[in-house]
Amino acid sequence: MAEVVTKGTGEVERIADRAQVDVTFEALGAERSEAVSILNQRISAVEPLLEDFEVRSRQLSVHDNWDNNQRTGSRATQQYVIWVADLDKLDGLLAELVQAEPSWVNGPSWTLVDDTEAIREAQKEAVADALRRAEGYATALGRRLGPLLRIGDTDGGGYSPKMMRSASFEMAGPAGMVDQLNLKAQQITVSASCTAAWALLD
Missing domain, CATH: 3.30.110.170 (Protein of unknown function (DUF541), domain 1)
Structure with a gap:
């Protein structure tokens, strides 16, 4: 046929x-434990801001910094992926996140x-x-x-x-x-x- x-x-x-916002906070310290401690202080004011939103992921990264094969301290990074379904709250969230002085903000990315x-x-x-x-x-x-x-x-x-x-x-x-x-x-x-x-x- x-x-x-x-x-x-x-x-x-x-x-x-729905909007997605990616935000990253970083902290430097002489040792890994110091970097993590400083990072915890920085994000302590951020976590309460996220209670009304869906946090899709929290990713912690801790590593040493090197320069010419010499260790120059440590860096701790916390990355968030946040979903915002109530778009009336988006500007307020972004403003408060910016006020917390993150190292990087990317968004919003738009979805359904x-x-x-x-x-x-x-x-x-x-x-x-x-x-x-x-x-x-x-x-x-x-x-x-x-x-x-x-x-x-x-x-x-x-x-x-x-x-x-x-x-x-x-x-x-x-x-x-x-x-x-x-x-x-x-x-x-x-x-x-x-x-x-x-x-x-x-």
Whole structure:
């Protein structure tokens, strides 16, 4: 049986409803224990700020610093990955984190809390696109399009911000600067792609 194989893509747009913020605090000390102690002092004011948010990970790193094969002290680093679902609290969180003087802040990165509905709509559009293409080929060949034989996902689906507008800065300055960055929720483009095979009828 003759068949035609087509690829289809679909895209839908949604406004992000969750933000991810990555923040890193560092401390230096003559010994590892001293570096960790100083780091604990620095983040002691940070932990209470995070009680209203979902902390996806806390990662501690402690290591010696070396210069020309000579040990020059130790460094302790604490990295946080924070999810913010209540976006009204985002600016306040960023301002307080900046005030705590982290070594690095990166975010927000925008995502969807639940992307199920958006993915299904994108998949529906991808199938419709594949069908339109198959019908076009069948018409071009003077044939009729028969039933669907098989269908599968192809690489390239997922979702991504339509426009990135995030802040990354080292040794953050005054907290007031956060208010001027206009870190509003961005539009997310959700995409799906498929490959489908259809029978060709006389």
